[in-house]
Amino acid sequence: MTFRALAERLATGPGAIYWHMADKSDLVTGACDTLIARTVQDCVGATPEATIRVLALGMFDAMSAHPWLGAALASPAGQLPIVRILEPLGQQVCALGIPEDTRWAAVSALVSYILGVGGQNAANGQLARTRGLDRSEFLDAVATMWSQLNAREYPFTRSLAVRLRTHDDRLDFLTGIDLILRGIESTRGS
Amino acid sequence: MTFRALAERLATGPGAIYWHMADKSDLVTGACDTLIARTVQDCVGATPEATIRVLALGMFDAMSAHPWLGAALASPAGQLPIVRILEPLGQQVCALGIPEDTRWAAVSALVSYILGVGGQNAANGQLARTRGLDRSEFLDAVATMWSQLNAREYPFTRSLAVRLRTHDDRLDFLTGIDLILRGIESTRGS
């Protein structure tokens, strides 16, 4: 979304926008903020783990629905949008009974993973869009490239090529969350 | 790094560069590729877990040393640079004895986490640089902002503010990797 496009949609000029906003990062951060606030509120599950899953999935879906979110969340660090995600995750990790000295590691791993997947997905989507491919065409292209890799150097990647065409991003994402959750819980006993 | 700066450094014009490269993404992808290839080669540890740790730390250090890497790795998805990371991680996960149907989840979680942390760190660094802050000043600014948050809405984030000033990015990153590794290994039995 460019400033001129925004100005046209608002039937005004760029200058009018700059009277209300300092710069583009202001605009984007604000949009992130309201969107994430809406996404994060009323995320409750039966258990802390379930709540974390719901939160993570909410973020995943928000980033899928708004491709700019993934890219936008990468830049304003420590800012309000990130805190809006950090806080409920942290509260749930506390509720899990994780000792204080490992809470930060647990929460930071969750946040990094969520933002990492989101950013990667957003980039994939944007790449596909600029090339005029839909999702399955894009996956096909990647799978084909992977299957053509050198068999001796890239055995593992080649073995993934088939599975790639039919995989479910959302499910894989949730599996990753569960993986981290299990890792977190295994620290509780030690 | 802008094309004009690059042209000046090379004592030539932009046109000369375009004779050899298709566009900027070509240039960046190429740079990523050689850098990651160098980073990933000879990553060996005593055990698969240790090797994964070494690989991840290598990527972390490379992204710290070259801030553009984090941003660059977000865009070319499924491309060679990503595959260069995916492959050795996958091989080590295989060596861990993870059953085939959960290998993808394990590897994809690792990759997403590594890229997520890298991207976030790169963004933090860039933000700090544009504001002319060094690392400790930047952490101070974030810690101060966090400690001034509303106590009722953001208890967890506030409780992190103190710890933030003295934390070690590299160590936290490795802790996250260990978390995921433990989660991966706990799937082996089930």
Place this chain on the structure above:
DNA sequence: GACACGAATGGAACAATGTTCCAGAATTAT
């Protein structure tokens, strides 16, 4: 040795985009 032809150069120009400027319109206060 002169010439021809493709490879490579480098600087000017173009297009898109974030940003600033400013003359004026709209609104509000006195």
Place this chain on the structure above:
DNA sequence: ATAATTCTGGAACATTGTTCCATTCGTGTC
């Protein structure tokens, strides 16, 4: 009604990726 402040919107500026093209360089040929 007048003055001052707020707000608008379009023109202009700076930066950056990219393209164009006249020119130069190197190499093989007669």
